[in-house]
Amino acid sequence: MRYFLLIPLFHMLFALGGCASTVPQRGTGDLGVVIERATGSIQVVETTHRTSLGQITGLGDLSHASLNYSRDARYAYVFGRDGGLTKVDLLEMRIVKRVMQSGNSIGGAISQNGRLIAVANYTPGGIKVFDAETLDLVADIPAIDQSGKSSKVIGLVDVPGNRFVFSLFEAGEIWMADLRTPSKPVVTKFRNIGKEPYDAMITADGRYYLAGLFGEDGLALLDLWDMNAGVKRVLNGYGKGEQKLPVYKMPHLEGWAATGNELLVPAVGRHEVLVIDQNKWNEVGRIPVHGQPVFVVARPDNRQVWVNFAFPDNDTVQVIDVKSREIVKTLKPGKAVMHLEFTPRGEHIWLSARDENRVSIYDAETFIKLGELPAEKPSGIFFTHRAHRTGL
């Protein structure tokens, strides 16, 4: 009799065991996502043992895809080129929700309180803001300039106070949307900031918003502690009279390396990394490099900066020593290196080599290759420590 009573109990235990195995009991601090751009899939990876935990498919067109993490670092919000916004659960390894929110988008940002997801759109130009929990639309801010023309939105970042800052490519404007009351966004517009802002970044403290200009030499700077001063032009006329090289890939500014007093930024159309004094906002040096820089990423200790390059030099990665401004290492990780991402404390770096269909992992101090993971046309690599950083 007792034996028979035990059977259902066993079944219950098995059932519970089954649940536990689909949602593993683990933290997410060492997790990350690798974008597989051509197949519309992502891989969930972990950096402790350097393995792939699985693949999630069905995310649409992931060329130029980027993502933000929820504040608990469990969910990734993936922004696809096709306007798709996908919320992915890294632990259950599944798509929680997916909405097609525009025809063509370029990236997004998560608000300081983690409740809002903003997406930057090309077609139609503007930002849309969603509830991070449900992905319901909360606010729609079309990027229409004074003449009534629509602009592509680029360089969207979050800044403290549940505000978002972004730039209008065609109009040459910087806008700040205050979403402290999400249903009633208050937009402040800065006009005539320069020709064709192509990407922008916010310093880690959330104070300075810098937009790179494609249409002219120079950068547009907004000091969020002194908004009344408006947008200033810095490095104005930099490189005037010099012939720019054709640009085969736009530099990305998200990874601009802020190393204390200095900012290292990619020069557009030049084989150079610029060094900018972050107090005076003038150029204090140029570092000649192998090609046109795309990502200039500081190791978390800021002692070294890793750089990858635009086509046709994208098989190479260089490491700059910040103190001496010299190149201390040149690596050839494979064809078409798209992105680089440091582990949270910077002991390792992961590189995606798109045309080799692999991600390579290097020791960031010795430059020794530690291993590689197969991936289908990998591009962006995003680790979860981004969840707790302004602007990422």
Add this chain to the structure above:
Amino acid sequence: MGTKSANLFWIVLPLFLAVPGLSWGESARNITAPASERQAELANLVRQDCGSCHGLHFEGGLGVPLTPAALKDKPAESLRDAILFGRSGTTMPPWKPFLTEDEASWIVHMLQKGLF
């Protein structure tokens, strides 16, 4: 049946090639399709590297859409020149250092037919 339509193809093809002004006839007369290994390289270049501005599926991005519908009424020669020499005043760079004229014409043809 298969042989019959294949024969028909070879009869009809020269007719198209002979008629000036037909875009396919025009480009077919002037271009030599790249060797198959090079074709694969070019297809990857177009999809991945052009795709970083024009979209992986050519629906557009920072660059204009390159779908067959978007390119339908554009003359093949001016598209070829846009690839080779870039377009001043825009972000489109010249690809001449990496492509021959024939390769650029072949890319235009493939894009217009939606074959990438």
